[in-house]
Amino acid sequence: PYQDYQAPIYAIPGNHDWYEDLGAFMRVFCDDAPPLAPEPAPRPLSRAWLRSLLWHRPRKDDGQHLAEDRKSRSAAVQQAVQPGPYWAIDAGPIRLIGLDTGLLGTIDAEQGAWLREVSKDPRPKILITGQPLYVDGEHHPCAIEGGGTVDEIVRDPAHRYVAAIGGDIHNYQRYPVQVDGRTIQYVVSGGGGAFMHATHTIPRVDVADVTEKEFRCYPLRGDSLAFYSRLYGRRLRMRRFFTLTEAEAAAVIAERLDIRPGRAPASDARVTWRMRLVAGLLGTGRRPDRAKRFRLPVRKIYTQLFSPSSETYSPPFFKSFLRLDVTPETVRLRCYAATGNRAQEADPPVEDEVLISLA
Incomplete structure (x- = not known):
């Protein structure tokens, strides 16, 4: 899909890249690893055999496939060999810093020392990490081996960070956090590209003085709840009970979290006992004063067992991508929806937008 993109591509590892000790990542992006040797077939019913059912093993023709794929991006302007899994790129008025947060969302002492050093540059900076620092209404500062955290470095006013962007969770969220009189956008x-992580399970946001008024997410909680209600209705063969319309889902979430819905619900979207029960079973977020109740596995267990196989090929997809446009004065950050609808393919809708000052 990127063969016509006339620019180099740089990457940071996700947690899945570490499942094979970063070998494939280093070979593709850093040109720093030989092809992995094919492994012998594991003994049936052994741990290695079970693992082989869930993950790819090296094959004899892997190198040939990579060589063929590289031919599709052979232009000089498309070439890039990054020095390692973490890096810093000076892009005009800003410095981009990419971190390798590994499997556990932490960094070692060597990478921490490097981060402190490259953060001393006077330019405004944007951090890009494998795992986000704020997500699902919680703060994950990313510990550094030997002491300190990544977020302490980001918050230091001398380092001039204006945004910190993380992946891992398969949706879009934004937390504009006030730090010493300035705003850092945590995204x-x-x-x-992967299956969608639910947003309706995010509780009422109140973290680092960011409330529901400032918080943004995509898909909207109502759309997320409606999507999962259809999914569970189909899987459990209980469509009439589980299925909620987008208007019904938005209305019950507004009541449950005591918030204004992202879009105005239909005038006839009356919240019923069934809607409240379905919302609770599907793990819809709560106000902090509400007690936890039984819910179906819509996050950890569902993600591990069902979500990858529940990818839908019928629009809307609720995918998204981020675009940053930089001038000497500002960074324009926009979240675009990738719905799968043909009418929106050439002109994707903007779901969130913020202008970040570099002054």
Whole structure:
């Protein structure tokens, strides 16, 4: 899909890249690893055999496929060999810094020392990490081996960070956090290609003085709840009970979280006992004063077992991608929806937009 993109592509590893010790990532993006040797067939019913059912093993023709794929991006302007899994790129008025947060969302002492050093540059900076620092209404500052956190470095006014963008979670979220009189945009942007992580499970946001008024997400919670209600209705063969319309889902979430819905619900969207029960079973977020109740596995267990196989090929897809346009004075950050609808393919809708000052 990127053969006509006339620019180099740089990457940071996600947690899945570490499932094979970063070998494939280093070979593709850093040109720094030989082809992996094919492995012998594991003994049936062994741990290696079970693992082989869930993950790819090296094959004899892997190198040939990579060589053929590279021919599709052979132009000089498309070439890039990055020095490693973490890097800094000076892009005009800003510095982009990419971190490798590994499997556990932490960095080692060596990468931490490097981050502190490259953060001393006087230019405004944008951090890009494998795992986000704010997500689902929670703060994950990313510990550094030996002491300190990544977020402490980001918040230091001398380092001039204006945004921190993380992936891992397959949706879009934005938290504009006030730090010493300036705003740092903490963004989750992981909705590019995999199955959708629910947003309706995000509780009422109140973290680092960011409330529901400032918080943004895509898909909207109502659309997320409606999507999962159809999914569970189909899987459990209980469509009449589970299925909620987008208007019904938005109305019950507004009541449950005591918030204004992202879009105005239909005038006839009356919240019923069934809607409240379905919302609760599907893990819809709550106000902090509400007790936890039984819910179906819509996050961890569902993600591990069902979500990858529940990818839909019928629009809307609720995918998204992030675009940043930089001038000497500002960064324009926009989240675009990738719905799968032909009418929106050439002109994708903007779901969120913010202008960041570099002054």
